[in-house]
Amino acid sequence: MTSLPQHPSEGTERERPSRAIARAAQALAAAGVAAPRAEAELLAAYVLGVPRGRLALAGGFTADDLGRFDALVARRVAREPLQHLTGVAGFRHLELAVGPGVFVPRPETELLAGWGVEQGRRRGAPLVVDLCSGSGAIALAVAQELPAARVVAVERSPAALAWLRRNAADRAAAGDTPIEVVAADVTDPGLLADLVGRVDVLLCNPPYVPRSVSVPPEVAGHDPDEAVFAGADGLTVIRPVIARAAELLRPGGALGIEHDDTHGGAVPGLLAADGRFVAVAEHRDLVDRPRFATASRRADGQHAAGEPAWQTGSS
Known part of the structure; x- marks a missing residue:
């Protein structure tokens, strides 16, 4: 030492x-x-x-x-994370309580949250769902920046849920629009059954690192394993999320999913292959790495006959 x-x-x-x-x-x-x-x-x-x-x-x-x-x-x-030492992580205009048991939000995820805010702003008083919410970073940023939105945050881990509920209570006490916290597994095919076909914007920062990838000590020793890794290819959570998003989104609804920088072709490809999305685009982060993919639910609510093309976008 x-x-x-x-x-x-x-x-x-x-x-x-x-x-x-x-x-x-x-x-x-x-x-x-x-x-x-x-x-x-x-x-x-x-x-x-x-x-x-x-x-x-x-x-x-x-x-x-x-x-x-x-x-x-x-x-x-x-190599204990700085945020564990201070007890807080900055995210957009927020300071969130974090510590052992919850994934520390990263600056690159602010790009996905910002994209979601812009999509929601176009819809007036949108219903926004944040899957794999963790500390609540995305959900709480949306609720703060879109006070007319209804925001639902979904998390499975009991440890992460404790941090999510704490942050949600703190932000509500500070005057932000309260969010709804749901304890559920995002891979459940019946997830949020009461919201099928009603969601305007769905955002997700899931576990996505392939199991074989080496991660920094701050991640390996402190971020929850289930919040980081997602099977051999890193896509075991993203696949069911895409399928469920297609059910939850209303026609024309917007989807944004963060992914590993090796998934710049894979995630847009999965969205295109599903057949229920159009305007599939890839977005890069501030150091020009592939970082999140977006798409819109087909306006007719149906599957496409073929696989739509996708394009590289910018964040």
């Missing part, structure tokens, strides 16, 4: 945040953390109880502060 450089004895003196941050950034960089300076600053801001942008104006670290800070940095050096 990497050990942190020791801070000097300071008696009753406070240590400037910049010195502690520099030491921490060095230790984080040596441990392979991708953004060591930024993460050191975020941990310092967390300990001092100030926004990151006001660190330069903050008082120095007390001895107790330094002890807390060094302990957190040591845990991050061991």
Whole structure:
């Protein structure tokens, strides 16, 4: 385990945040953390109880502060997720409570949520369903940005459901439109039977990593396995989600599914082959990797005679 450089004895003196941050950034960089300076600053801001942008104006670290800070940095050096250390994950305009038992939402998923918000905005007061909701990131972002929407979040894991319900209660208390939380398995062919043919927008960030793929330590050691991996090809959840989405969506309804960056052809291909979707498109993330696929439910509600073509889109 990497050990942190020791801070000097300071008696009753406070240590400037910049010195502690520099030491921490060095230790984080040596441990392979991708953004060591930024993460050191975020941990310092967390300990001092100030926004990151006001660190330069903050008082120095007390001895107790330094002890807390060094302990957190040591845990991050061991590749415990930053969000587990601070207890929150930023997502669009939200801060969500996260921790052991729930998948930490990623920045790239904000693109899918934003696409869903735009689709919902075109429909006035839409019914939006978020499958594999986890912490509730997508559902709660939609509810905040589309206050007229009815939003239903579906999650199976009891541990994740606890975080989802906590975040839903927090956002409702803050004044956002309350969401509906449903405990269910998204691969159930009878999922949300009362909503068949009524959903305007369906969004899903499912488990999608192929079992053979190596993932970073933060994922392998901390994100729930069932929220990450989905069989040998990574598509064992996406296949039934597509089939059920075709039943739940109203004619003209919109579907968006996040997927692995190796699925840029596979997921659009599955949507096209289903026969009940048109306008199938692939979207890339901010570093130009295939990231999510979208489609519209056929306006006539029927299957196509052949397999429709799909195209590459942009996020």
